[in-house]
Amino acid sequence: xxxxxxxxxxLNRFMLLHMLEEAGYPDCFEAETGREALQLAKKIRxxxxxxxxxxxxxxxxxxxxxxxxxxxxxxxxxxxxxxMDDQAALTRCLxxxxxxxxxxxxxxxxxTAKIRAHARTRLLSIRTNKQNRxxxxxxxxxxxxxxIVEHIFANALTLNPGTKRxxxxxxxxxxxxxxxxxxxxxxxxxGLYFLMGDFTGHGLASAVGxxxxxxxxxxxxxxxxxxxxxxxxxxxxxxxxxxxDMFFAAVVVEISVSGQQxxxxxxxxxxxxxxxxxxxxxxxxxSLHMALGILEVDDFEENIEYFNARLGDRLxxxxxxxxxxxxxxxxxxxxxxxxxxxxxxxxxxxxxxxxRTEKFxxxxxQLDDITLIxxxxxxxxxxxxxxxxxxxxxxxxxxxxxxxxxxFTPIYDIVVMVxxxxxxxxxxxxxxxxxxxxxxxxxxxGILKLDSNIKKSTEGFFEYFKIRNQRLQKLKQGEITxxxxxxxxATLLSIKLSDSxxxxxxxxxxxxxxxxxxxxxxxxxxxxxxxxxxFDEGRSVLAKIKV
Amino acid sequence: MSLDTCLVNGNxxxxxxxxxxxxxxxxxxxxxxxxxxxxxxxxxxxDLSNTEYMDSSALGMLLNMQKTMVDKISTFKIINCxxxxxxxxxxxxxxxxxxxx
Numbered sequence: 001x002x003x004x005x006x007x008x009x010x011l012n013r014f015m016l017l018h019m020l021e022e023a024g025y026p027d028c029f030e031a032e033t034g035r036e037a038l039q040l041a042k043k044i045r046x047x048x049x050x051x052x053x054x055x056x057x058x059x060x061x062x063x064x065x066x067x068x069x070x071x072x073x074x075x076x077x078x079x080x081x082x083x084m085d086d087q088a089a090l091t092r093c094l095x096x097x098x099x100x101x102x103x104x105x106x107x108x109x110x111x112t113a114k115i116r117a118h119a120r121t122r123l124l125s126i127r128t129n130k131q132n133r134x135x136x137x138x139x140x141x142x143x144x145x146x147x148i149v150e151h152i153f154a155n156a157l158t159l160n161p162g163t164k165r166x167x168x169x170x171x172x173x174x175x176x177x178x179x180x181x182x183x184x185x186x187x188x189x190x191g192l193y194f195l196m197g198d199f200t201g202h203g204l205a206s207a208v209g210x211x212x213x214x215x216x217x218x219x220x221x222x223x224x225x226x227x228x229x230x231x232x233x234x235x236x237x238x239x240x241x242x243x244x245d246m247f248f249a250a251v252v253v254e255i256s257v258s259g260q261q262x263x264x265x266x267x268x269x270x271x272x273x274x275x276x277x278x279x280x281x282x283x284x285x286x287s288l289h290m291a292l293g294i295l296e297v298d299d300f301e302e303n304i305e306y307f308n309a310r311l312g313d314r315l316x317x318x319x320x321x322x323x324x325x326x327x328x329x330x331x332x333x334x335x336x337x338x339x340x341x342x343x344x345x346x347x348x349x350x351x352x353x354x355x356r357t358e359k360f361x362x363x364x365x366q367l368d369d370i371t372l373i374x375x376x377x378x379x380x381x382x383x384x385x386x387x388x389x390x391x392x393x394x395x396x397x398x399x400x401x402x403x404x405x406x407x408f409t410p411i412y413d414i415v416v417m418v419x420x421x422x423x424x425x426x427x428x429x430x431x432x433x434x435x436x437x438x439x440x441x442x443x444x445x446g447i448l449k450l451d452s453n454i455k456k457s458t459e460g461f462f463e464y465f466k467i468r469n470q471r472l473q474k475l476k477q478g479e480i481t482x483x484x485x486x487x488x489x490a491t492l493l494s495i496k497l498s499d500s501x502x503x504x505x506x507x508x509x510x511x512x513x514x515x516x517x518x519x520x521x522x523x524x525x526x527x528x529x530x531x532x533x534x535f536d537e538g539r540s541v542l543a544k545i546k547v
Numbered sequence: 548m549s550l551d552t553c554l555v556n557g558n559x560x561x562x563x564x565x566x567x568x569x570x571x572x573x574x575x576x577x578x579x580x581x582x583x584x585x586x587x588x589x590x591x592x593x594d595l596s597n598t599e600y601m602d603s604s605a606l607g608m609l610l611n612m613q614k615t616m617v618d619k620i621s622t623f624k625i626i627n628c629x630x631x632x633x634x635x636x637x638x639x640x641x642x643x644x645x646x647x648x
Contacts (some may be wrong), residue, residue, distance in 0.1 A: 006620065189631060226597065226629065255629040263596075263629070304596055306627050306648065409572060429631030432600035436570050461611045465574045520639055521603040527638045 001119055002027045004046035006037040006063065006082065008055045016050060016106070017083070021209060023112040030312035034058030038066055046076070047122055048115060050102075053082045053093065065097045065495045073132075079120035081106075115241035144174065145205075153155055153177065153207065157216045160185045162383060163192045168350040169373040172321075172366070178318050179206030180369040181250075183214055185221035188425035190384040193221045193230070194375075197250030197292070198269065198319045202369045209248060212237055224425045227254045231292065235300050238293030249291040251310030251317060260309045260379040265302065267291050271315045274309050279346040281339060283307050315375045316342060321368035330363045335420040344363075346528060350374050389423030391545060395485040401531065402475050405443065410482070411436050418493070425495065427547050434543055437521040438497045439480065440481035446501025447540055452519060476539055491547045493531065496540065503537035550580045560590040567597055569632075571604035589621045593645075596627035601608050606639050613644065622646060 004023055007013045013030045020028050029044055031037035034055050041049070049067055053060040064078050080093040080101040087523050091100045099118060102111050159167075163184040171182060179202040184194040199206035216237055220230045231252045249268030255261065264272060268291030274283040289301055299364050309315070318338065334536040341348055341356060350372050357370070396417055398410060415432045419425050446448045448471045454464040479500040486493050526532050529543045550573070551564040563580045581591055586640070594607065595601075613623055625644040628636060636642060 056609065191630070227600075258630070261630060284619065304627065306596070308648075315601070366601070395582070411570075412568065429600045429629075431604050432568070433635060436602040437598070440571060458614045461607065464579065475613055520606055523605075524603050524635065524638060528635075 001025055001115075002044060002047045003115070004028070004029050004031060004037065004044065004049045005057075006031045006060070007047060007052040008032055008033070009052075009144045012052070012081070012104075017509065019106065019108050019111070020115075023108065025115070029489060034060070036064040037063055038070070041070060042051060042477075048077045048079065048118055050079050050081050050105050051405040053080055053084065053089070054174045060098075061092060064093075068097045073125075074129050075122050076242045077122055077495050079114060079118065082510050137355075143292060149204065150176065156211050157181065157184065158216075162186050166192065166378070166380070167194070167373055167375055170350050170354045170371070172354070172370040174366050174369050175203045175322070177202075177204040177207035178210075179203065179211045180321065180371040181213060181248075182371055183217055185218055185222060186383045186387060188224040188387055188423070189253060189429070190381050190426065191255050191259070192256050193227075193252070194373075195230075195250060195252050196269065196317050196319070196373060198321070198369065198371070199248050200246045200410060202367075206246070209238065209242055209246070211271075212241060213248065219378070222425075224428065227252050227263045228263050231267065231302055232234055232290075232297075235292045235295065236297055239296070242293045247291040249287075249320075250287070251432070253315075255315075255375070255380065257380050257384065260313070260377040262305075262307045262309065262315065264307070264410075265289065266305070270318055270320055270323055271340070272315060273339060274307065274313045275316060275342045275346055276314045276348055277383050279343040281343065282309070282313065309377050311379075312340075313377045313378070314346070315449055317371075317373045319369065319371040321366075321370040322357060322372060324368060325361050325370070326364055326367065327360055327362050333360050335438035340358070355454050364367065386427070387423055387426060389488070389491060390421045390486070391488050392421070393486060393488055394421065395483060397481065397483040400480045400482070402478055405447065405478060406475055406481065408474055409439070411439055414484065416484060418486075421486070423494075423547065424486075424531070427545055430545055431493065431495075434495060434525050434528055434545060435482070437525045438495065438541055438543065439482065441521060441541075442499040442501070443481050445471075445473070445504055447480065448508055449501070486547070493545045493547055495543045495545070498536070498540040503539040506534040506538045509528060550576050552580050552583065554585070554588070556590070558585060559567050560592060561588045562592045562594055564594045564596075565598045567599050569595065569598045569601040569605040571602065574604070574608060577608050577612070581616060584616075584619070586619075588619070590624065591616065591620050592620075592624040592626055594627050595625060595629070596608055598629065598632050601635055602633055603639075606635075606641065609641070609645070624648075 003020060005013050005016050005028060017028055029040055033039050034057055051060045051064060059370045060080055067078055068076060077099045078097065080098045081104065082101060083104040085103055090101055092274065100114055102114065163186050169182060171178060171180060179199040181195065181197045184192055186192050193541050199209050201445055213234060216234060219296065220233060234524050237400045251269045251272055252265045254263040266272060266285050266287045267289035268287050272285040273281050285305055312390060322338065323333055323335040338353065341353060398414060411432065414427060414435060419428050420429060450468055450469060454460045483496045484493060527545060531547045532543045553562050555562060560582045626648050
C-alpha cells in the first residue's frame with residue numbers, strides 16, 4: 001500500500017507520516033506542492049493520495065482531477081485533508097473528484113479505517129481491470145478467428161454468378177454463421193443445379209459442415225453428375241465427417257436447359273412447391289428420404305422425383321426456420337401460411353414473403369436460420385454459352401485390332417477420355433450415342449457382315465445378336481480405327497471411324513418405318529450431328545458434333 | 548448381372564430399372580427382365596432415371612419388348628428420362644408409342 005501525502009506544511013506531513021507508519025503503512029511519499037505531487041505520482045504510482053486543499057501554487061481542487069485522470073481506469077482514492085469544516089468546502093472536495101475527506105485535527109482510528117476501506121475498493125478495481133483486459137484480449141482473439149472463418153465461408157459459399165440471377169432468394173442466419181446452405185451451379189449440359197439445406201442447429205458449429213458440402217457440390221455439378229449421384233456422394237462425405245447427433249437436411253435439384261424440367265431429391269426439408277401463375281400449387285416435392293449424413297452407404301436411397309413444369313411457374317423452397325418461426329404468443333407460422341400467400345398472390349416476391357414473416361415474428365427472437373428461395377421457369381439456354389470450353393485442339397486415336405474387338409466395347413472408355421477435356425461434358429450423352437451407333441455399324445456390318453434384315457421379326461431380333469456373338473468370337477481379321485478430333489475455333493468435335501470391311505452402299509440407306517426395330521441408327525445420328533459423311537465406299541464415316 | 552426390377556400396384560405393374568448405359572450390351576438382360584413378368588402383370592414401366600445415354604439398339608429393344616409382350620401387357624411406360632435421353636426418344640417419336648412422363 002503506497003500512500004502519497006501532499007501538504008505544503010512540513011509539520012502536517014510529518015504528523016501524517018508518523019501516524020501512518022504506526023498504523024502499518026511504512027511505504028509513504030511526501031510532496032510539498034501540487035505540481036510536485038503530480039510529478040511524483042507519475043513516478044511512484046501511489047495506491048492512495050492524502051491531499052491538502054489549500055496550497056500556494058495549485059490547490060487541492062485543481063490537483064485531484066489531474067491525479068484521477070492519470071490513474072486511468074483503475075480507482076485511485078483521493079482523500080482530502082482539511083481544516084475547513086464548512087459544508088460548501090467539503091462538498092466541493094467530493095465534486096472535483098475527491099473520494100473522501102478527513103478534517104484536522106486527525107483522529108487516527110477514523111483515518112486508518114477510511115484508508116483501509118478505500119484500499120479494498122482499489123484492490124477490487126485492480127482485479128476487475130485485469131479481468132477486463134483478459135476478456136478483451138480473448139474477445140479480440142475470437143473476433144479475429146471469426147473474421148478468418150467468415151472470410152473462408154464467404155469465399156466457399158458464394159452462389160455462382162451465372163446462375164444467381166435466376167433466383168430470388170433470402171438467407172437470414174440467426175447468428176453470424178449460417179447453418180443453412182444455398183448453392184447453385186450451371187450444369188455442363190446446360191441448365192443448372194441447386195442445393196438448399198439445413199444443418200442441425202445453427203451458428204458456427206453447424207456452419208462448418210457447409211464447407212466440404214459446398215466444395216463437393218461444386219465439383220460434382222461441374223462434372224454434370226446426376227442428382228442421385230450428387231446426393232449419394234454428399235451423404236457419404238457427411239457420414240464420415242459429422243458427429244452422430246448432427247445431420248444435413250437438403251434438397252438437390254437439377255433444372256433442365258429448357259428451364260422447366262425438375263429432378264428433385266428431398267431428404268428432410270420442407271416441401272418444395274411448384275406454383276402456377278394462376279396461384280395453383282401444381283406439385284409438392286415432399287421429403288421422401290432421411291437427411292444426409294445419417295444412413296449408411298448401403299441403406300441410402302437415391303431415387304429422384306421428376307416433374308415437368310410450365311414456363312412462368314415458380315419453384316418455391318424454404319428451410320424449417322421459416323415455418324417454425326414463432327411469435328411472442330408462441331404460435332408457429334407453419335407452411336400452409338406461406339403457401340396461402342403464394343396462392344392468393346402468385347407473383348409475391350421473396351422480399352415480400354420475408355417481410356410478412358418478420359411481421360409475424362414481431363418482437364420474438366429469431367431462433368433458427370432462415371432460407372427462402374424462388375425460381376421462375378424460364379429458358380436457361382444462355383447458361384450454356386457460359387460454360388468454359390478447352391482452347392486446345394486435340395485428337396484421340398484408337399486402333400482396335402481383333403483381340404480388342406472380341407473382348408470389349410470401347411465406347412465408354414473413349415467417351416470418358418474425350419469428356420475429361422474442359423467443357424466436353426455437355427455433349428457426353430450425344431457423343432456416346434453417336435460413337436455407339438457408328439461403332440456398331442462398322443463392327444456389325446463392316447467387319448462381321450451381318451444383315452439387318454434378320455432383325456425383322458421379334459425372334460430375329462435376338463437371333464441377330466446371337467449370330468453377332470458367334471461371329472465375333474470366331475473373328476480372325478478386322479480392324480476399326482476411331483479418331484476423335486476437336487477444333488476450338490469452330491467448337492466442333494469430329495468423329496471419324498474407318499473399318500477394314502467391304503463397305504456398303506450408303507446411298508441406299510433409307511429410313512425405316514416407325515414400328516421397325518432396326519435401321520434407326522443413321523437417321524438418329526443425322527439429327528444429333530451437324531453433318532455425317534461417308535467415304536471410301538462406306539468404309540469410313542465422318543460425323544461432326546457442335547459443342 | 549441382371550437388371551433391377553420390382554413389382555408394384557398389387558403385382559400388376561413391373562418396373563425395370565435401366566443402368567447408366569442403355570445400349571446393345573443390355574439385349575439379354577433387358578429381355579430377361581421383361582420375360583420375368585408374372586402372369587398378372589399388365590403394365591411394364593421402364594425407369595430411365597439412371598440412364599445417361601441410349602443408342603438405336605436400345606430403341607429396337609424397347610420396340611421388340613412391345614411386340615413380344617403386346618398380348619399380355621396393356622400399357623408400356625417410360626419414366627424419369629433425363630433431358631438428353633428424352634431428346635433421343637422424342638427424335639425417334641417414341642412418345643407416340645410409349646406413355647411417357
